Amino acid sequence: MEYRQKPVYSKTLKMKWLLLMFVLSAFITSYGQETIYRKNPNTGKTEQFTYVDQMPEAPYDVNQYLVKKISHLPQYPYYSKVVVQFIVEKDGSISNPHVLKKRDTMLDSIAVEVIKNMPKWKPAVHNGKKIAIPYTLPVIFDFE
Helix, strand or coil, X not given: CCCCCCCCCCXXXXXXXXXXXXXXXXXXXXXXXXXXXXXXXXXXXXXXXXXXXXXXECCCCHHHHHHHHHCCCCCCCCEEEEXXXXXXXXXXXXXXXXXXXXXXXXXXXXXXHHHHCCCCCECEEECCEEEXXXXXXXXXXXXX
């Protein structure tokens, strides 16, 4: 009778495998359509959208706008990304810009000010009606 030796797996290999499975499962569950909530002005109730027919978009190059507004600032010796969320209103105006994860108060306030002063966007459309929805945009400060 012949005995087979079981393969020996190190604890680090098992941990790497578990970490890989966790990351993959988190990616798979988070990948999908974004849920959007908005308050209905007629009923006062909050409505939930899994998608909208047309997302809001800027009728100009947003990256070019950001570079133009940020390039004159004093040089920082590091790279920083400030993620700003704001509402694109029914008329295309920008409201309620705020930083999602605060890091550098000066760069955060500059990013919010730049977003607040953006020209109007084309609003989101759902079921043929213009709606106000949140939009998230990274503002990158790279002075190298």
